Amino acid sequence: MSLFELRDVSYRYPGAGRSALDGITLDVEAGSVFAMLGPNGSGKSTLLRVLLGELETSGGSVTFSGRPSDSWGRREIAMEVAFVPQAEPMAFPMNVRSLVEMGRYPHIGVLGRMGPEDRAAVDGAMERAGIMDLGGRSIRNLSGGERQRVRIARALAQEPKILVLDEPTAALDLHFEMETFELMRELTEEHSFTVVVATHNLNLAARYASRLLLLSKGRIEALGSPDDVITADTIGRVYRWPVLVTSPEGLGPGAGAPQVVPLSHGGSTSAG
Amino acid sequence: MTRHVLLLVGLIASFAFSVVVGLAVGAVDIPIGEVFDALLGSGDSRIRTIVVGLRLPRVLLAAEVGAGLAVSGAVFQALLRNPLAEPYVLGVSSGAAVGAVIAIVFGMTATSMFALPIAAFVGAVVAITLVLSMAAAAGRGLDTHVLLLAGVVIGAFFNAIILLLVNFADLETFRAAMLWIMGSFSGATSESVTTVAVWVLPALLALTLLARPLNLMSVGEQSAFHLGVDVRKLKLMLYVGTSLVVGVCVAGSGAIGFVGLVVPHALRLVGGSDHRWLLPACALTGGAFLVFADTIARTVVAPAELPVGVVTALAGVPVFLWLLIRYQEGT
Numbered sequence: 001m002s003l004f005e006l007r008d009v010s011y012r013y014p015g016a017g018r019s020a021l022d023g024i025t026l027d028v029e030a031g032s033v034f035a036m037l038g039p040n041g042s043g044k045s046t047l048l049r050v051l052l053g054e055l056e057t058s059g060g061s062v063t064f065s066g067r068p069s070d071s072w073g074r075r076e077i078a079m080e081v082a083f084v085p086q087a088e089p090m091a092f093p094m095n096v097r098s099l100v101e102m103g104r105y106p107h108i109g110v111l112g113r114m115g116p117e118d119r120a121a122v123d124g125a126m127e128r129a130g131i132m133d134l135g136g137r138s139i140r141n142l143s144g145g146e147r148q149r150v151r152i153a154r155a156l157a158q159e160p161k162i163l164v165l166d167e168p169t170a171a172l173d174l175h176f177e178m179e180t181f182e183l184m185r186e187l188t189e190e191h192s193f194t195v196v197v198a199t200h201n202l203n204l205a206a207r208y209a210s211r212l213l214l215l216s217k218g219r220i221e222a223l224g225s226p227d228d229v230i231t232a233d234t235i236g237r238v239y240r241w242p243v244l245v246t247s248p249e250g251l252g253p254g255a256g257a258p259q260v261v262p263l264s265h266g267g268s269t270s271a272g
Numbered sequence: 273m274t275r276h277v278l279l280l281v282g283l284i285a286s287f288a289f290s291v292v293v294g295l296a297v298g299a300v301d302i303p304i305g306e307v308f309d310a311l312l313g314s315g316d317s318r319i320r321t322i323v324v325g326l327r328l329p330r331v332l333l334a335a336e337v338g339a340g341l342a343v344s345g346a347v348f349q350a351l352l353r354n355p356l357a358e359p360y361v362l363g364v365s366s367g368a369a370v371g372a373v374i375a376i377v378f379g380m381t382a383t384s385m386f387a388l389p390i391a392a393f394v395g396a397v398v399a400i401t402l403v404l405s406m407a408a409a410a411g412r413g414l415d416t417h418v419l420l421l422a423g424v425v426i427g428a429f430f431n432a433i434i435l436l437l438v439n440f441a442d443l444e445t446f447r448a449a450m451l452w453i454m455g456s457f458s459g460a461t462s463e464s465v466t467t468v469a470v471w472v473l474p475a476l477l478a479l480t481l482l483a484r485p486l487n488l489m490s491v492g493e494q495s496a497f498h499l500g501v502d503v504r505k506l507k508l509m510l511y512v513g514t515s516l517v518v519g520v521c522v523a524g525s526g527a528i529g530f531v532g533l534v535v536p537h538a539l540r541l542v543g544g545s546d547h548r549w550l551l552p553a554c555a556l557t558g559g560a561f562l563v564f565a566d567t568i569a570r571t572v573v574a575p576a577e578l579p580v581g582v583v584t585a586l587a588g589v590p591v592f593l594w595l596l597i598r599y600q601e602g603t
Contacts, residue, residue, distance in 0.1 A: 078500030
């Protein structure tokens with residue numbers, strides 16, 4: 001079943017010369033990792049924001065679970081879809097547990113009280129994101145990787161079916177990056193989540209996602225399995241840099257997925 | 273949670289203490305026993321006139337205005353994710369003061385008892401709209417420094433308008449204009465106490481009930497939106513609520529600065545930034561703070577009187593500078 005259905009969606013920022021998105025038709029299926037790729041400024045973040053109802057389309061339609069996305073109430077949709085931003089402002093000191101508890105807002109609302117099931121959901125989310133021991137710490141004293149896990153825990157505390165992440169590993173080292181992608185795989189395989197992730201990491205996307213979308217200048221350049229999308233020709237053209245595509249063995253889950261190696265200028269451009 | 277309840281009990285006690293001090297201290301110092309006698313309607317009638325007739329309206333007005341300004345400051349800080357935001361610094365108080373002065377100069381106050389608070393509310397709305405659109409036009413939306421600059425400039429502009437209006441109309445003296453610019457409770461009456469209470473107390477209650485979504489706003493509008501908050505509606509309610517509170521407070525006492533800065537920050541250090549406790553705590557502490565500040569304002573140079581805004585600025589500016597340096601390092 002398609003969770004998100006986009007039909008000929010376009011979006012133009014107020015006052016912008018060209019459309020940030022143009023003619024996007026797309027289905028996001030349940031139960032898998034769906035990765036959005038593309039160079040800086042290609043429209044990944046805009047597409048996420050349109051998908052999530054944060055921006056109103058300039059043309060075309062977006063439906064979620066068969067209903068137009070603008071017919072969903074904010075709390076109603078927040079119980080289905082959770083979003084993990086790249087970064088967020090921290091105007092005031094706050095401890096980790098209170099931040100994760102914010103994820104219960106769609107369930108308890110403006111005046112409700114945290115019940116036992118809310119506390120259990122918060123515990124479960126913190127456990128799954130691996131931050132049980134950080135509960136009393138101030139968010140300000142955490143590293144970038146730890147903060148990202150706190151935001152993931154908050155999203156999981158919403159008990160959604162779909163997790164949407166915007167460049168979740170942009171500022172993270174290899175350890176946290178791998179941990180984040182492993183968590184996405186675990187959530188889809190073991191807990192039947194659907195994960196939508198915008199990322200710059202072509203290689204991890206190719207290994208962990210079952211479907212890839214490659215955007216370029218607001219249009220769909222390629223859409224399909226990693227083998228369909230990650231080719232030396234397509235990637236080289238979209239990113240304007242020669243690359244080699246190989247399929248190394250022994251990577252664990254996702255073995256055999258195409259992997260991109262950028263070439264130095266003047267290197268050969270044969271595909272492997 | 274229990275810690276917050278204990279803190280609130282302590283704050284209620286200190287608020288009560290400030291009221292008693294405010295009633296007892298002044299040109300004539302009155303023993304606390306006689307203050308209570310006067311409140312209960314017994315004792316010396318001369319003392320009863322001083323305590324109930326003169327000082328009580330002033331103390332109550334200071335408490336209401338302090339509560340309103342401190343809560344508004346905390347709401348602005350969360351809404352704008354800017355620790356330095358505050359009605360006076362943002363120019364909102366000055367906008368409200370212009371509205372109030374216009375209402376007085378053009379004789380609108382004679383037509384309806386609601387004219388003054390409504391004019392001040394409109395002034396506050398105009399000011400916050402101007403400041404936010406100026407900051408947005410500068411291209412960086414809610415950038416701390418751009419927003420503060422916009423607020424200071426708009427504030428200076430509105431203060432100039434007040435002086436201009438007062439000059440042309442020639443109705444008020446320079447000192448009366450200073451009352452609107454610096455703030456004073458010397459004009460407090462039981463009517464002004466009632467007018468402020470009727471508008472401000474319900475608005476403060478409504479703002480307090482929105483504490484949980486406000487918590488979510490402090491991690492950014494995008495995150496709040498995806499956590500299930502109808503951001504547009506919430507912002508509208510919060511801006512209207514704070515403009516109403518600030519407008520009515522300024523209509524009652526002029527533009528008093530820095531209460532909304534000093535009080536929320538002191539309380540965050542003690543009890544954290546969860547608005548479910550912070551907003552009621554701000555109401556109590558802001559009230560106590562202004563009652564004390566006004567007691568100082570009317571006694572320290574007796575028999576003359578300082579504008580209470582002088583006292584709050586002397587206390588507030590060092591705090592502002594400390595925060596400016598501290599948050600500069602933090603980012």
